[in-house]
Amino acid sequence: MTNTSSPKDSQPNSDQPSSPWVMADPADVPEGEERTNPLGVVSLIGLFAMLWFWAGPRYFLVVMGLMVMIFLHELGHFVTARWTGMKATQFFLFMGPRLFSFRRGETEYGLRLLPLGAFVRIVGMNNLDPCAPEDEPRAYKNKSYPRRMLVITAGSFMHFVQALLLFVVLSSVIGVPDANRWTINEISRLETGETPAVAAGLEPGDSIVAVDGVSTTNFGDLQEYLRDRPGEGVTLEVASDGVTRTVETTLAELPTDDGEVIGFLGVAPDFERTRESPFIGVQNFGIAFWNSLTAIPRLIAPSTFFNLGQLVFDGSEEVELSSEEAAGRPVSMIGVVRLAGAPDFDWAVPVTMLAFINIFVGIFNLVPLLPLDGGHAAIATYERLRSRRGRRYQMDVAKLLPLTYAVVFVLGFLMLTTLWLDIVRPIG
Secondary structure, three states: OEEOOOHHHHOOOOOOOOOOOOOOOHHHOOOOOEEEOHHHHHHHHHHHHHHHHHHOHHHHHHHHHHHHHHHHHHHHHHHHHHHOOOOEEEEEEEEEEEEEEEEEOOEEEEEEEEEEEEEEEEOOOOOOOOOOHHHHHHOHHHOOHHHHHHHHHHHHHHHHHHHHHHHHHHHHHHOEEEEEEEEEEEEEEEOOOOOHHHHOOOOOOOEEEEEOOEEOOOHHHHHHHHHOOOOOEEEEEEEEOOEEEEEEEEOEEEEOOOOOEEEEOOEEEEEEEEOOOHHHHHHHHHHHHHHHHHHHHHHOOHHHHHHHHHHHOOOOOOOOEOOOOOOOOOOOHHHHHHHHOOOOOOOHHHHHHHHHHHHHHHHHOOOOOOOOHHHHHHHHHHHHHHOEOOEOOOOOHHHHHHHHHHHHHHHHHHHHHHHHHHHHOOEO
16 A cells, blocks of 8 residues: 655655654665664564464465565555656555665665555655655656556555466466365365364374275265264274274264255365366456455445454453354454464465455455545546546545544454454454
């Protein structure tokens, strides 16, 4: 997301040092020189090192994927701003105090302490963002409508490109599960709750090679045998890491929609993967795009905030929600990393989740409300419609500040409540 600074930050260089917490004028760092906060750099490196050693490489790589996603979003804004003749004075990854920065030409590049996003500073975003007189011709607000729309939507476009590439990789490189090709009896995951499989100590990656002494050649044979024995005790021969063990459990009784009662163990199969044409990835991208687009109204519906509030105040003890309880509940980035990096998932899971996150963030960022990019696009469109006979209309953005504060409050509520719930009531 592009960012603007306060009017003070837009003025020419001052002899007074700027706070490291604000987007300072690039003249604070002379051209060709660097600014480094050694303690901060070490702290950030230590943070990521702890993530690697304590959470493991899977979680670390998922976080890195999210960082790349954020970086490419801002890169889209930056490249198009430079290409259309706008003045971009800063390009920073993360927020907070400067850790490291250097100036090349008119732009300061750098890294900040808090891994909570990134920003590109483009001068003159609106009438509340004054710039030096010599920069007026290169200000965002003074460029043509097509150029402003290109720059402000470039971030979301980068998300869509990333998602499309991830879906193509998923279908053509990693491969997609083929429902007609079973991996012999290998358990992909366990159903949540107190199931017979959990009671028997089964784990993802185990293979059930026989039931009651009857050999099973694939997962379909296993399902057919178990469904005919609701409530009965069974003996399973389970192979794991080359070792076969025998376990006993009692099947649950699971009613079906047609009134039949079947035996239920509580395991899900693992399918062999087949590599498909890249066009399958494009098709899956389109399906995911539509699903994300239709999910936006549900996310901002009053019922979502009511349900989140209920969950937050429904006790603070740590409890893991079942899939049914978690249906429709938004998650924070902590929840995303936790789900994508879970050890019982294969690598297709984080790739798929990163693709969906890119699509969702790209669409949500185009909602026509400030401070989202879609708000800037809406202002540019409104100004274009109000301009007449070569006379350009510029909107007073100050009139939108109450609505902008309300949007910030709503976004803050979503961020804090989902963050809290993903810590004390994670989806499992």
